[in-house]
Amino acid sequence: MSNVKCTHCQLEFDESVMITEEENPDVYFCCNGCQGVYHLLKEDGLESFYEKVGNNTIAPPLEIESDSHSFDLESFKQRYIKTTEEGFSSVDLVIEGIHCAACIWLNEKVLANTEGIVDATINFTNNKAKIIWDEETIPLSKVIDTIRSIGYNAYPYDRSAEDIKATKNKKDYFMRMAIAIFASMNIMMIDIAKYAGFFQGMKEETLHLVHIAEFIFATPVLFYSGWIFFRGAYYGLKNHIVNMDLLVSAGATLTYIYSLFVLFGGRGHSYFDSVAMIITFVLVGKYLEVIGKKNAVDTMDKIRSGVPHEATIVEDGVKRVVALDAIEVGDILEVKRGEKASVDGVLIGSSATFDESSLSGESLPVEKKEGDTIYSGTINSGKVIRYTATKNYANSTLSNIVNLLEDALSSKPEIEDTTNELSKYFSITILLLSLGTFGAWYWWGGDFEQALIVAISVIVIACPCALALATPIASLIGISWAAEKGLLFKEAKFIETFSKADTVVLDKTGTITEGKLEIKKISGDASQEQLRLLYAMSDGSNHPVSLAIKRYLEQKYPDITPIELRHIEQVEGQGIEAYYGDIRVLGGNSRLMKSRGISLDFESEYTLYHFAIDDQLLLSFELDDRLKEGIVELIAYLDSINVEVVMATGDHERVAQRVAQEIALKHYKSALSPIEKANYIKRLKEQGKKVVMVGDGINDALALSYADVAIAMGSGADVALAVSDVVILNNSLQAIQDSFIISRRTFTFIKQNLALSLIYNVITIPIAMAGYVIPLVAALSMSLSSLMVVGNSMRIKIKDNK
Amino acid sequence: MNSILMLELGVGIVVSFTLLGIFIWAARGGQFDDSKKMMDGLLFDSEEDLRAAVEKEKKVKALKAKKEQENNKK
Numbered sequence: 001m002s003n004v005k006c007t008h009c010q011l012e013f014d015e016s017v018m019i020t021e022e023e024n025p026d027v028y029f030c031c032n033g034c035q036g037v038y039h040l041l042k043e044d045g046l047e048s049f050y051e052k053v054g055n056n057t058i059a060p061p062l063e064i065e066s067d068s069h070s071f072d073l074e075s076f077k078q079r080y081i082k083t084t085e086e087g088f089s090s091v092d093l094v095i096e097g098i099h100c101a102a103c104i105w106l107n108e109k110v111l112a113n114t115e116g117i118v119d120a121t122i123n124f125t126n127n128k129a130k131i132i133w134d135e136e137t138i139p140l141s142k143v144i145d146t147i148r149s150i151g152y153n154a155y156p157y158d159r160s161a162e163d164i165k166a167t168k169n170k171k172d173y174f175m176r177m178a179i180a181i182f183a184s185m186n187i188m189m190i191d192i193a194k195y196a197g198f199f200q201g202m203k204e205e206t207l208h209l210v211h212i213a214e215f216i217f218a219t220p221v222l223f224y225s226g227w228i229f230f231r232g233a234y235y236g237l238k239n240h241i242v243n244m245d246l247l248v249s250a251g252a253t254l255t256y257i258y259s260l261f262v263l264f265g266g267r268g269h270s271y272f273d274s275v276a277m278i279i280t281f282v283l284v285g286k287y288l289e290v291i292g293k294k295n296a297v298d299t300m301d302k303i304r305s306g307v308p309h310e311a312t313i314v315e316d317g318v319k320r321v322v323a324l325d326a327i328e329v330g331d332i333l334e335v336k337r338g339e340k341a342s343v344d345g346v347l348i349g350s351s352a353t354f355d356e357s358s359l360s361g362e363s364l365p366v367e368k369k370e371g372d373t374i375y376s377g378t379i380n381s382g383k384v385i386r387y388t389a390t391k392n393y394a395n396s397t398l399s400n401i402v403n404l405l406e407d408a409l410s411s412k413p414e415i416e417d418t419t420n421e422l423s424k425y426f427s428i429t430i431l432l433l434s435l436g437t438f439g440a441w442y443w444w445g446g447d448f449e450q451a452l453i454v455a456i457s458v459i460v461i462a463c464p465c466a467l468a469l470a471t472p473i474a475s476l477i478g479i480s481w482a483a484e485k486g487l488l489f490k491e492a493k494f495i496e497t498f499s500k501a502d503t504v505v506l507d508k509t510g511t512i513t514e515g516k517l518e519i520k521k522i523s524g525d526a527s528q529e530q531l532r533l534l535y536a537m538s539d540g541s542n543h544p545v546s547l548a549i550k551r552y553l554e555q556k557y558p559d560i561t562p563i564e565l566r567h568i569e570q571v572e573g574q575g576i577e578a579y580y581g582d583i584r585v586l587g588g589n590s591r592l593m594k595s596r597g598i599s600l601d602f603e604s605e606y607t608l609y610h611f612a613i614d615d616q617l618l619l620s621f622e623l624d625d626r627l628k629e630g631i632v633e634l635i636a637y638l639d640s641i642n643v644e645v646v647m648a649t650g651d652h653e654r655v656a657q658r659v660a661q662e663i664a665l666k667h668y669k670s671a672l673s674p675i676e677k678a679n680y681i682k683r684l685k686e687q688g689k690k691v692v693m694v695g696d697g698i699n700d701a702l703a704l705s706y707a708d709v710a711i712a713m714g715s716g717a718d719v720a721l722a723v724s725d726v727v728i729l730n731n732s733l734q735a736i737q738d739s740f741i742i743s744r745r746t747f748t749f750i751k752q753n754l755a756l757s758l759i760y761n762v763i764t765i766p767i768a769m770a771g772y773v774i775p776l777v778a779a780l781s782m783s784l785s786s787l788m789v790v791g792n793s794m795r796i797k798i799k800d801n802k
Numbered sequence: 803m804n805s806i807l808m809l810e811l812g813v814g815i816v817v818s819f820t821l822l823g824i825f826i827w828a829a830r831g832g833q834f835d836d837s838k839k840m841m842d843g844l845l846f847d848s849e850e851d852l853r854a855a856v857e858k859e860k861k862v863k864a865l866k867a868k869k870e871q872e873n874n875k876k
Contacts, residue, residue: 048850087869101842112858118865124838134865136872167835175829182822205804213811 007050008034010057016561033061037151046109052102059097061151068141068148071156075310075323080156081140084132088118091140092159093129094305095122097152107152114138114146126298129154155305163301166294173228173283173290180225180280183217187273190214211263211270218272222256226279228286250431251459252278258456288491295490299722300406303701307377307398311342314386324393331389335380343396345387347372353382357697365543377401401674405705405723426758430765434458437769454771461768462761470753473793478746481797485738486730494725498709498739499747500690504638505681505703507695508649508659510713513625515696517548520606524619528557534611534619536562537576537587545609546576546587548623571595575609586612593617605654630733631663637737644689648677650699677703694736696720711736749796753789760785 003012007027018028019035029035041049070076082090098104104122107129111120116137122129133143147154194202194210202210229252232245252275259270311327312334313320319334327333327343335341341354352368356378365381368374374387377398393399438455442448475492482489489495509515526534535553538546539562553560565578565585574595575588586596593600593610598617602608606622638645647668649656656670669680681703684691693700693707697720704710705723712724713731721727728735767773834840 048848086866087873088865101839104839109854112854112861116865118862123836124842125836134869137865171829171835174834175826178825178829179822182818182825186818203804206807209804209807209811213815216815 004028006030006034006060008038008058009060010053010055011060031060033151037061037149040149041106044110044113046106049102049106049109052105053100054102056100056102058099058103059151061097068144070310070321071140071144073310073321075321076140076156079309079323080158088132089135089140090130090132092157093131093154094157094302095127095129095147095152095154098122098124098127103152106150107147110146110150111143114143117143126301128157128298128301156309157301157305160297160301163297166290166297170290170294173287176225176228177280177283177287180221180276180283183221183225184276184280186217187214187276190217191273208263211259211272214270214272215259215263218256218259218276221276221279222252225283226252229279229282248278248282248427251427254456254459258453261453295722302722303402303405307402308340308342312336327389327393329389329392332386333389334384334386335374336384337380337382340379340398341374341376341387342398343376343389343393344391345374345389347374347385347387349386350383352380352385355379355381357699397673397675401702404675404678405702426761430459430462433765433769441771450771454769454773457771457773458765458768461764461773470757470789471750473790474746474749474753474796477793477796478742478749481746482739482742485735485742486728486732487735487739487742488727488729490725490727494709495743495746496750497690498692498726498743501643501692501709501740503644503646503684503689503691504736505646505648505684505691505693505707507693507697507700507703508647508651508656509625510696511628511694512631512647512659512663513627516626517544517607517623518626519548519552519621520624521604521622522619523602523622524611524617526611526618529563530613530618531557532560532563533565533580533585533613534587535560536565536580537568537578537585540565540568541570541576545607545623549587549609549621552621583614586610605658627659627662628733634733634737635663635665638740641740643740646684648672648680648703650674650677674699674702678706681706711739746796749793753792756788756792757785760788 002015004015004018005012006018006029008029011030013030015028018030019032020029021027021035027038029038041047080091084090095107098107101124104124107122108120111117111131116134117131118134119132120129131143133140144154190210190213194207194214197207197210226249229245229249233249236246255271255278256275259272259275262270308324310321310323313322313327314332314334324342332348333342333345347368347370349370351370352374353365354368354374356366356375373390374385375398376393376396434455437458438451441451441454445451471492475495478495479489479492506512531553535550538550538553540546563580565580568576568578570576571588571592574592575586577588577592577596578585586592586598588610589608590600590602590610593612596612596615598610598612598615600610600617602610602620604622606624609621609623610617611619611621635645645665645667647656647660647665649659649668649670650672651670653670656668659665660668669677672680677700681691681693685706685708691707692709692711693704694711694713695701695704696713700712701720701723704712704720709726710724711726711728712720713728726739828834
């Protein structure tokens with residue numbers, strides 16, 4: 001059998017498992033969801049979606065178990081819905097399931113075609129949507145159902161004041177930066193003519209014309225783009241602080257005044273190009289910072305949108321939906337299948353199964369019995385349950401994690417930026433030297449004009465170009481080298497932080513291990529026919545154990561096909577019971593077998609799965625998580641460069657110890673909750689360590705946000721990816737070793753570049769102070785210093801190419 | 803010689819500032835707010851999409867007129 005692509009999601013599957021249609025022989029679907037969406041789009045005349053998707057794959061439609069009526073509740077309206085000036089309703093949503101531009105197109109299109117929707121815009125960069133609709137024509141729940149019908153999901157988020165501010169700020173900086181780049185590029189072109197004129201000769205009047213053109217372009221850069229530096233300098237001075245903004249604005253303004261003096265006085269050489277370059281370079285750096293802040297706000301909104309917005313309280317047998325803040329200790333709450341628990345509490349009545357992967361990272365559902373603690377944020381994966389609240393929302397686990405994440409993201413710890421520190425002292429020194437030069441020339445020469453020109457030329461020749469380029473050029477080459485290796489550094493500054501790291505904390509599931517169960521041992525025997533029954537049973541469940549059994553059978557018997565079973569019943573937290581004719585088939589853990597009267601004498605440190613037909617045990621599987629390829633080599637490498645490695649896991653001691661032994665790891669921490677994991681990182685940092693944390697689950701998000709550098713595996717949870725600083729796209733552990741090599745080498749070159757530009761200044765500044773700066777020297781030295789830095793940075797990758 | 807240079811520079815400056823003006827106008831209108839969407843803009847520039855945009859505008863106009871009538875009645 002060959003693999004074919006699903007007509008809707010484009011994912012490839014074996015032809016035998018695909019859904020086909022008699023009337024359309026060319027279409028294949030991997031699931032009913034894809035089939036449904038395909039026909040819906042066809043009916044609405046939106047087939048061009050598939051042309052737009054191109055070769056991209058999309059996720060099959062999401063299966064949503066909770067209904068959308070909660071979007072029409074009064075508590076929801078009060079919190080999330082706003083009224084526009086025209087009297088329409090407006091809501092901000094985060095759309096889940098968006099993969100490519102075609103997904104955005106489809107959502108916007110379907111919403112635009114829906115009666116009653118005035119406007120629907122979705123931002124591709126952060127997946128946030130704003131929907132304006134007429135409440136009298138269509139309720140919000142129908143709008144949400146429309147989004148769900150095409151395979152996506154939407155969560156509301158409270159658009160915070162910080163989001164509005166961050167968006168406005170980003171736009172403002174973008175505009176200022178765009179104008180600065182535009183003007184600088186034009187000035188650079190004019191500069192070619194100007195500097196060519198120095199060598200080949202240029203008439204005084206022509207040079208004057210060139211200066212006028214540069215003046216026209218440099219003026220908006222200084223006063224419009226550079227305005228933020230003046231503002232920053234003003235607030236700095238008001239608070240008695242000499243900041244970078246003051247030095248940038250003072251340097252640029254003095255250079256501008258000097259150049260104006262040359263332009264209208266007609267003597268010497270103007271430096272409008274330097275004015276534009278200084279402002280542009282520093283502004284680009286600032287813009288990247290602003291984007292970083294906006295991303296942090298977007299991440300927080302994504303996290304907050306995952307928090308349930310109300311809960312069902314049961315009072316005297318009557319159910320009532322209330323806002324989370326209204327829940328009091330002692331209230332009885334009901335949680336349906338697929339819903340999240342909103343506050344911490346204890347289970348009452350029956351047993352339950354909860355997906356606690358958001359806390360422990362483990363994919364296996366956890367079984368709960370009466371009196372067990374239910375943690376907020378975990379998902380009920382079994383039947384409807386009731387529990388008593390033991391904490392209110394503000395003190396519950398989920399709220400604690402969200403608040404801690406918020407604090408960590410808004411004050412992300414940073415290692416002091418070497419270049420910034422250096423340029424601060426550098427700039428102060430230059431300003432003082434320039435002031436001294438002015439005083440000396442005026443004192444001994446007596447000519448005010450001459451003294452001013454020499455003093456300003458000291459500032460100009462010190463040309464921060466090389467210094468400004470030293471870090472960005474090297475970082476850029478380092479980052480692009482990392483990208484080739486499947487590593488995405490979100491910001492350049494993490495190269496420096498990474499190079500100084502001395503401790504690596506690794507999460508277990510998904511980082512050290514695959515996070516996928518694998519069969520370690522099989523006991524017993526079964527015939528081909530019996531194996532087909534086992535295959536049929538594991539085919540019908542998404543439980544990680546069933547998936548592992550299915551994978552194993554498909555690998556071992558490629559031609560295996562399932563037999564149709566009837567009365568398939570999922571026994572909560574135990575397994576599956578089904579019938580084939582009158583034969584009873586059982587598949588599950590030891591408790592299922594015992595409860596059905598099958599005696600077992602089997603113990604193992606691994607996860608167990610038994611298979612029995614008609615009360616006779618046939619097979620017992622022992623399953624375990626497989627180690628990731630390259631983990632042992634990675635730990636050996638980190639040991640060799642004296643970096644301490646620690647494994648931090650939510651799993652219990654026995655499992656952690658076994659894994660640590662297998663990979664020859666000396667230090668590990670087990671049974672850590674997300675908050676304990678984060679506190680552990682905090683303690684390491686308090687001991688003065690520079691910590692790199694590698695993780696992939698929602699449970700790692702908090703610890704990741706506390707680390708100096710957070711690395712997430714590309715296949716990890718959205719939240720983990722969002723809070724990380726470095727993303728490993730190809731999921732390989734080799735990439736962590738590469739990050740160390742790349743960041744350490746790049747940082748060495750940054751230091752070399754800084755040294756080069758300082759040496760250059762040590763030579764040229766005395767010449768300028770002595771009054772010997774002629775335009776030719778200035779022109780040559782300016783270009784040379786920048787070329788030196790760029791040329792040196794190019795050597796970073798040489799080692800890799802050899 | 804210089805008058806030609808002056809003319810060239812003048813035209814160059816006027817043209818480039820006009821282009822900058824257009825860019826600022828587009829950026830103020832929100833065209834560059836979403837960097838990813840902006841890059842994929844070309845994909846969604848067919849005649850069909852243009853027609854749909856016009857239809858959408860008409861629909862919004864009708865909805866707004868209806869809402870205004872309702873507001874006036876109140």
